[in-house]
Amino acid sequence: QSSVTVYGIADVWFGSAKSTVGGVSVRDTLLESGGVNSSRWGIKGSEDLGGGLKANFVLEQGFNLDDGSSKDLATKLNGDDATGSAAFSRQSYVGFSGGFGEVKLGKMWTAYDDVNGASDAVFDSKLSPMNWIFASTGYNSNPGNSIYYATPTFGGFAGAVSYSLGEDKTTTLSASSIASYNLTYAAGPLAVQFGYQVEDNNTFANDAKFTRLGATYDFGIAKLYATYGKVTNVGHDTTFDAKEYQIGVDYPVTSALTLSASYAKSDDDRSNGAFEESRKGYGIGASYTLSKRTFLYGGYTSNKFTNNGTADDKLNILAVGVQHRF
Amino acid sequence: QSSVTVYGIADVWFGSAKSTVGGVSVRDTLLESGGVNSSRWGIKGSEDLGGGLKANFVLEQGFNLDDGSSKDLATKLNGDDATGSAAFSRQSYVGFSGGFGEVKLGKMWTAYDDVNGASDAVFDSKLSPMNWIFASTGYNSNPGNSIYYATPTFGGFAGAVSYSLGEDKTTTLSASSIASYNLTYAAGPLAVQFGYQVEDNNTFANDAKFTRLGATYDFGIAKLYATYGKVTNVGHDTTFDAKEYQIGVDYPVTSALTLSASYAKSDDDRSNGAFEESRKGYGIGASYTLSKRTFLYGGYTSNKFTNNGTADDKLNILAVGVQHRF
Amino acid sequence: QSSVTVYGIADVWFGSAKSTVGGVSVRDTLLESGGVNSSRWGIKGSEDLGGGLKANFVLEQGFNLDDGSSKDLATKLNGDDATGSAAFSRQSYVGFSGGFGEVKLGKMWTAYDDVNGASDAVFDSKLSPMNWIFASTGYNSNPGNSIYYATPTFGGFAGAVSYSLGEDKTTTLSASSIASYNLTYAAGPLAVQFGYQVEDNNTFANDAKFTRLGATYDFGIAKLYATYGKVTNVGHDTTFDAKEYQIGVDYPVTSALTLSASYAKSDDDRSNGAFEESRKGYGIGASYTLSKRTFLYGGYTSNKFTNNGTADDKLNILAVGVQHRF
Numbered sequence: 001q002s003s004v005t006v007y008g009i010a011d012v013w014f015g016s017a018k019s020t021v022g023g024v025s026v027r028d029t030l031l032e033s034g035g036v037n038s039s040r041w042g043i044k045g046s047e048d049l050g051g052g053l054k055a056n057f058v059l060e061q062g063f064n065l066d067d068g069s070s071k072d073l074a075t076k077l078n079g080d081d082a083t084g085s086a087a088f089s090r091q092s093y094v095g096f097s098g099g100f101g102e103v104k105l106g107k108m109w110t111a112y113d114d115v116n117g118a119s120d121a122v123f124d125s126k127l128s129p130m131n132w133i134f135a136s137t138g139y140n141s142n143p144g145n146s147i148y149y150a151t152p153t154f155g156g157f158a159g160a161v162s163y164s165l166g167e168d169k170t171t172t173l174s175a176s177s178i179a180s181y182n183l184t185y186a187a188g189p190l191a192v193q194f195g196y197q198v199e200d201n202n203t204f205a206n207d208a209k210f211t212r213l214g215a216t217y218d219f220g221i222a223k224l225y226a227t228y229g230k231v232t233n234v235g236h237d238t239t240f241d242a243k244e245y246q247i248g249v250d251y252p253v254t255s256a257l258t259l260s261a262s263y264a265k266s267d268d269d270r271s272n273g274a275f276e277e278s279r280k281g282y283g284i285g286a287s288y289t290l291s292k293r294t295f296l297y298g299g300y301t302s303n304k305f306t307n308n309g310t311a312d313d314k315l316n317i318l319a320v321g322v323q324h325r326f
Numbered sequence: 327q328s329s330v331t332v333y334g335i336a337d338v339w340f341g342s343a344k345s346t347v348g349g350v351s352v353r354d355t356l357l358e359s360g361g362v363n364s365s366r367w368g369i370k371g372s373e374d375l376g377g378g379l380k381a382n383f384v385l386e387q388g389f390n391l392d393d394g395s396s397k398d399l400a401t402k403l404n405g406d407d408a409t410g411s412a413a414f415s416r417q418s419y420v421g422f423s424g425g426f427g428e429v430k431l432g433k434m435w436t437a438y439d440d441v442n443g444a445s446d447a448v449f450d451s452k453l454s455p456m457n458w459i460f461a462s463t464g465y466n467s468n469p470g471n472s473i474y475y476a477t478p479t480f481g482g483f484a485g486a487v488s489y490s491l492g493e494d495k496t497t498t499l500s501a502s503s504i505a506s507y508n509l510t511y512a513a514g515p516l517a518v519q520f521g522y523q524v525e526d527n528n529t530f531a532n533d534a535k536f537t538r539l540g541a542t543y544d545f546g547i548a549k550l551y552a553t554y555g556k557v558t559n560v561g562h563d564t565t566f567d568a569k570e571y572q573i574g575v576d577y578p579v580t581s582a583l584t585l586s587a588s589y590a591k592s593d594d595d596r597s598n599g600a601f602e603e604s605r606k607g608y609g610i611g612a613s614y615t616l617s618k619r620t621f622l623y624g625g626y627t628s629n630k631f632t633n634n635g636t637a638d639d640k641l642n643i644l645a646v647g648v649q650h651r652f
Numbered sequence: 653q654s655s656v657t658v659y660g661i662a663d664v665w666f667g668s669a670k671s672t673v674g675g676v677s678v679r680d681t682l683l684e685s686g687g688v689n690s691s692r693w694g695i696k697g698s699e700d701l702g703g704g705l706k707a708n709f710v711l712e713q714g715f716n717l718d719d720g721s722s723k724d725l726a727t728k729l730n731g732d733d734a735t736g737s738a739a740f741s742r743q744s745y746v747g748f749s750g751g752f753g754e755v756k757l758g759k760m761w762t763a764y765d766d767v768n769g770a771s772d773a774v775f776d777s778k779l780s781p782m783n784w785i786f787a788s789t790g791y792n793s794n795p796g797n798s799i800y801y802a803t804p805t806f807g808g809f810a811g812a813v814s815y816s817l818g819e820d821k822t823t824t825l826s827a828s829s830i831a832s833y834n835l836t837y838a839a840g841p842l843a844v845q846f847g848y849q850v851e852d853n854n855t856f857a858n859d860a861k862f863t864r865l866g867a868t869y870d871f872g873i874a875k876l877y878a879t880y881g882k883v884t885n886v887g888h889d890t891t892f893d894a895k896e897y898q899i900g901v902d903y904p905v906t907s908a909l910t911l912s913a914s915y916a917k918s919d920d921d922r923s924n925g926a927f928e929e930s931r932k933g934y935g936i937g938a939s940y941t942l943s944k945r946t947f948l949y950g951g952y953t954s955n956k957f958t959n960n961g962t963a964d965d966k967l968n969i970l971a972v973g974v975q976h977r978f
Contacts, residue, residue, distance in 0.1 A: 003652070004332045004333070004334075004652050006332060006656045006658060006695060007656070008695070008711075010709040010711070010745075010746040010758075011746075012745075012746055012757045012758055014757065014799070024823060026821055026822060026823060027821070028819055028820075028821045028827065029817055029819070029821075029827065030797070030817065030819050031757060031758070031796075031797040031798065031799065031817055031819075032797075033758075041695060041711060041739075043332060043334070043367060043652075045652045047617060047619050047620060047650070047652075049616050049617050049620065050617075055616070055617070055619070055620040055648075055650050057336040057650055057652060059334075059336070059367060059389075059394075061394075061739060062739075063711075063739030063740060063744065064739075064744075064796075065744050065745070065746065065757075065758045065759075066744075066758055066759065066796050066797050067725070067744070067758075067759050067796025067797060068711075068713075068725065068738050068739055068740035068741055068742070068743070068744035068758075068759045068796060069725055069736065069737065069738060069739065069796075070736075070737040070738055070739040071739070072737055073393070073394065073395055084395065084396075085395065085396040085398055085411055085412075085737055086394050086395060086396055086737075087367075087387060087388075087389030087390075087394060087395065087396040087397070088389060088394035089394055090394070091394070092389065092390075092391050092392075092393070092394035093336075093338075093391070094336040094337075094338055094391065094648060094650045105338045105340065105357065105391075105648070106336075106338055106357070106359075106391045106392050106393075106394075107391075107392065107393050107394045144357075144390075144392050144393025144394060144395075145356070145357040145358075145392050145393060146357065147340070147357065165355055165356065165357055167354055167355070167356050167357075168354075169352055169353070169354045169355075170352060171350060171352060175354065175355065290701050290707070291699060291701050291702075291707070293699050293707070294699060294701065294707045322707075322746060322757070324699070324707050324709055324746045326655070326656050326695075326697045326699075326709060329978070330658045330659070330660075330978050332658060369658060369660070369693060369978075371978045373943060373945050373946060373976070373978075375942050375943050375946065376943075381942070381943070381945070381946040381974075381976050383662040383976055383978060385660075385662070385693060385715075385720075387720075399719070399720065399721055410721065410722075411721065411722040411724055411737055411738075412720055412721060412722055413693075413713060413714075413715030413716075413720060413721065413722040413723070414715060414720035415720055416720070417720070418715065418716075418717050418718075418719070418720035419662075419664075419717070420662040420663075420664055420717065420974060420976045431664045431666065431683065431717075431974070432662075432664055432683070432685075432717045432718055432719075432720075433717075433718065433719050433720045470683075470716075470718050470719025470720060470721075471682070471683040471684075471718050471719060472683065473666070473683065491681055491682065491683055493680055493681070493682050493683075494680075495678055495679070495680045495681075496678060497676060497678060501680065501681065
């Protein structure tokens with residue numbers, strides 16, 4: 001009766017993390033989930049409706065492999081969007097695909113999220129500095145009550161748009177929303193991604209706006225990564241922006257072993273004279289493929305948060321891990 | 327080793343809802359889960375024990391497709407019945423079936439629930455007025471700690487009974503319970519259902535009692551629906567009863583397209599002179615089958631709640647949706 | 653793409669429990685989950701990496717079959733170990749197995765837990781007195797942030813060790829931990845198990861230590877069970893120890909029907925002159941196999957908790973149940 005696939009990722013790492021906050025350092029030994037990708041399990045399926053049309057669904061739950069805890073629903077969007085117990089915290093949608101592209105209805109990654117990490121070296125992982133210091137990674141990645149449309153590819157170009165309903169209109173306030181867009185180009189060794197997301201929360205006067213521009217170029221002997229990010233109105237504060245960039249390189253030593261390195265820098269820009277934090281970090285990593293579904297990884301990342309007149313805050317992580325896909 | 331089926335329903339609708347409460351109206355644009363059937367996923371299986379006997383299990387969790395949130399356990403029955411985090415909020419049972427009928431142990435739909443919506447037109451959906459205004463749909467649909475028995479069919483007749491244990495006996499109070507019964511008859515174009523459920527909560531002196539009588543008749547060119555409902559001691563209040571009915575029709579335009587309409591009315595009956603609310607509403611809908619497992623639907627429902635000396639409360643919903651079964 | 657097994661146990665019992673606390677008795681009629689084994693569902697899989705090496709994962713969630721409620725994460729280990737909503741409350745790990753033995757990373761049963769109930773008669777169930785009165789069954793059975801290693805079997809001997817990280821080091825306190833060990837021997841009719849677990853919680857000065865020694869001998873006509881347990885520093889209290897033993901027998905009447913009986917006794921040993929509770933109980937049970945995956949069970953257990961100068965507390969349970977594995 002049913003053609004369902006149960007799938008997922010089990011990703012765990014062992015390591016040492018040194019955190020310095022307010023001049024006080026603590027080094028802890030850790031076993032943690034999701035070094036490269038978040039651990040997850042899901043159910044998905046597809047039904048052929050004829051004429052090239054398909055009905056699709058994806059139900060996907062995040063969890064922490066290290067302790068079995070559920071990734072619950074965080075506040076994603078003002079209004080009716082759910083928080084609390086999740087059945088499927090990552091994706092929960094039904095939709096159609098065909099020659100016209102793909103439509104999804106429910107909860108899915110925004111169009112911006114599709115391209116957010118596409119040009120992030122060191123496997124866009126917990127060893128990548130961009131994931132620790134960027135402000136433009138602080139967007140709502142998968143709000144509920146959403147509609148998503150992706151075009152087919154035209155001569156290397158493709159695009160997507162998603163719109164999330166706040167469902168929180170009152171007699172005096174219009175509904176909150178998240179509108180998200182991407183445009184990508186891929187041809188031979190070159191790939192370019194652009195993303196833009198506007199978060200309108202009806203309890204704030206100003207929208208928070210996220211911009212991402214990324215590119216990768218594969219020279220064969222090495223693959224280069226470059227990323228630019230910008231946030232306008234950080235936390236809906238019209239006096240608070242941030243700008244940032246990341247550069248990196250993958251170096252394939254053998255067909256199984258890849259080395260990678262990344263450097264990232266982010267600066268606050270505050271028009272009201274408030275202190276502007278700056279952040280920078282680097283990461284180096286290696287991945288070693290054991291099979292089509294399993295690989296080992298390891299590396300080191302060091303990140304510094306420069307505060308005004310006080311000691312820098314720091315975060316260093318040394319990690320080795322394994323990811324198994326099923 | 328295992329013969330397990332993973333199954334479910336992904337049902338989502340997009341629409342506009344106008345809610346009027348206390349004379350204040352708000353119209354909201356929505357993406358919501360479960361327009362026709364609640365979204366769910368489950369695991370089920372059956373083992374042949376020989377001699378016509380089978381061991382069966384069903385584990386089924388409800389969720390909201392629009393935001394991935396889990397349907398947790400609401401208060402179902404005074405006493406030990408669980409509330410809070412659900413693994414399987416809809417059904418969770420093991421049992422046996424064979425020539426004697428079927429027995430289930432755990433959490434399952436009550437015998438009353440089996441017949442509750444069987445004669446409700448407009449697909450017994452969120453477009454059906456009965457589901458917005460009936461008092462006799464406010465029973466405990468699937469309490470835990472339950473035992474269920476269904477007879478085989480004898481000459482078109484069948485019956486079922488379920489009993490749910492409160493597990494809350496004290497030195498002074500006897501245990502709460504829910505006892506539920508149904509009797510059905512089906513022959514050719516005619517189907518008749520009767521259901522009765524008694525909810526005994528040991529913190530109240532009086533039991534709440536729910537009665538359902540329904541019938542459908544399929545003329546081929548159209549199918550008629552009629553439903554009667556009654557609640558004695560609404561909310562365990564011995565001065566508070568309610569009576570209600572619903573009539574409707576399905577009209578199959580083509581093998582894929584069905585139109586449906588329904589009208590429902592419900593009246594409070596209060597013996598202590600308190601104000602008696604009355605409710606009425608109608609719904610119209612269409613369903614269009616895309617495949618064995620996928621259909622589109624749409625429609626409109628309008629419901630009015632008449633209060634004493636104040637403006638009527640209202641709820642209108644315009645919706646289009648899709649349901650995919652897997 | 654995926655070779656995943658969805659599996660589980662649906663175990664439910666119906667019965668009568670009489671609980672006497674402080675001289676007051678209440679008898680309740682119950683439908684409960686997990687008479688012999690806790691109800692659970694899970695996803696697991698294995699990938700052949702070549703050279704005898706395999707990658708394995710297990711994700712397993714506990715639930716109560718009687719009401720569908722989720723077994724959430726209890727406090728397991730001071731520090732970062734998760735409490736609250738569980739995706740997988742029982743096991744959540746990825747690892748490798750091969751000629752070297754097996755390694756697991758994540759959340760899994762401790763080495764002590766592997767042997768805890770191996771010599772417990774009456775199916776190590778809710779009808780077994782050891783599970784009601786032993787102090788040495790009160791260990792942390794499956795803390796998160798854990799690493800586990802089991803040796804292969806050498807001439808009947810095998811061993812395992814697990815270590816759980818508290819991840820809660822501060823500038824003044826070292827991290828909590830749980831270290832757990834087992835050693836087993838099996839040859840012909842004889843099986844012997846030894847387990848030891850040290851729980852170091854950094855908010856207490858003293859470690860709680862659990863010791864288990866068990867043996868079974870299968871005479872063919874009957875199988876004997878004997879268990880010894882000890883806790884040093886119950887609840888991390890250095891003046892509070894406990895010692896206990898259990899003996900039992902299985903008697904296979906036919907290939908389908910097994911009768912079993914068990915007696916257990918446990919005594920507190922307090923060096924500060926505080927009152928020393930003593931506990932004793934017995935259980936008798938029967939299991940009847942219906943198929944490879946389904947069996948019926950029933951029995952009775954009676955347990956007494958002797959308090960100083962007050963009436964004994966008591967717990968008696970009469971139960972019949974069914975377990976179905978899938």
